[in-house]
Amino acid sequence: QVQLVESGGGLVQPGGSLRLSCAASGLNFNLNTMGWYRQAPGKQRELVATISSGGVPNSADSVKGRFTISRDNAGNMVYLQMISLKPEDTAVYYCNSQHIFNRLTYWGQGTQVTVSS
Numbered sequence: 001q002v003q004l005v006e007s008g009g010g011l012v013q014p015g016g017s018l019r020l021s022c023a024a025s026g027l028n029f030n031l032n033t034m035g036w037y038r039q040a041p042g043k044q045r046e047l048v049a050t051i052s053s054g055g056v057p058n059s060a061d062s063v064k065g066r067f068t069i070s071r072d073n074a075g076n077m078v079y080l081q082m083i084s085l086k087p088e089d090t091a092v093y094y095c096n097s098q099h100i101f102n103r104l105t106y107w108g109q110g111t112q113v114t115v116s117s
Contacts, residue, residue: 002026002106004095009111012085016115020080022095022108033098034071034078038091038113048093049080053100063089085115 008020020036035050049059049069057069068081078095095108 002097004097004106004108006093006095006108006111009093009113011114011116013117014085014087014115016085017081017083018085018113020082020093020095020111020113022078022080024076024078024095024097027097027099027106029076030073031100033100034069035096035098036069036078036080037094037096038089039094039110040088040091043091045094050096051078082113085113087115089113090115 003025005023006020008018012018030053033050033052036048037045038048039045047060048063049057049067051057051069051071055071059067066084071078090113092110092112094110098105
C-alpha cells in the first residue's frame with residue numbers, strides 16, 4: 001500500500017532552520033505531484049509547497065524565499081528545507097502525493113514543527 005513517512009520535525013528557535021523529509025513507497029513516484037501542507041492548532045490545513053513530477057516547484061506566499069521544496073525521483077524522497085523560521089510556522093507538517101492523471105491523493109501522518117524561544 002501507499003505510505004508517506006515524514007521525518008525531521010522538532011523544536012527550533014525563531015530564525016532557525018529545519019529540513020523535513022518524506023519517504024514515499026507503494027506508488028509510481030514519477031507520476032505524482034508531491035507537496036507539503038501544514039495545519040496549526042485551530043486552523044485549517046494549508047498548502048506550503050508543491051513540486052511537479054517534472055521538478056517545477058510552487059510555494060505559498062507566506063513561505064516564499066524561506067522554504068524550498070525538492071524531490072529525488074531515484075530515491076522516492078521529497079524534502080522541505082526551511083530557513084528563517086518564525087513562530088507562525090508552528091504546525092503539523094504533512095506530506096502529500098497526487099497522481100498527475102487520476103488525481104488519487106495520499107497523506108502522511110504528519111510531523112510537528114515548533115518554532116519557539
